[in-house]
Amino acid sequence: MPLNSETGKYIIAAGLVIVLAGLIIYFFGGRLNWIGRLPGDIRVERENFNFYFPLTTLLLINLIIFLLIRIWRWIN
Template structure:
């Protein structure tokens, strides 16, 4: 468990540094086809359905790989 938390912290640190250096790198996330956006006057409603599915698949794959390694 401790190894996993240390590894997760290092990964978050590396991703944070990369996103700090290249702020436009993840602009596509949240604007995928299938993300629903409704705008009417001052009201905006946003449902990032495709983004949530993509993030869920990626996290599932990563966590399964990490579980097999440790």
């Protein structure tokens, strides 16, 4: 992929998303402790074994990202 102004826009957008996520976690981290503990998240805890797979959380994040991409494409 050649480096041009379009590539720069994508890199800036990715950076802004990362900064926004960091700010949300920094300021609202205490209120977001339900993320990863949704019904449907798989958790197995044994004496010497812990397994955790946040299935519902992953589906929710996937849906949000999908909707944001669709809105982004609709705007452009």
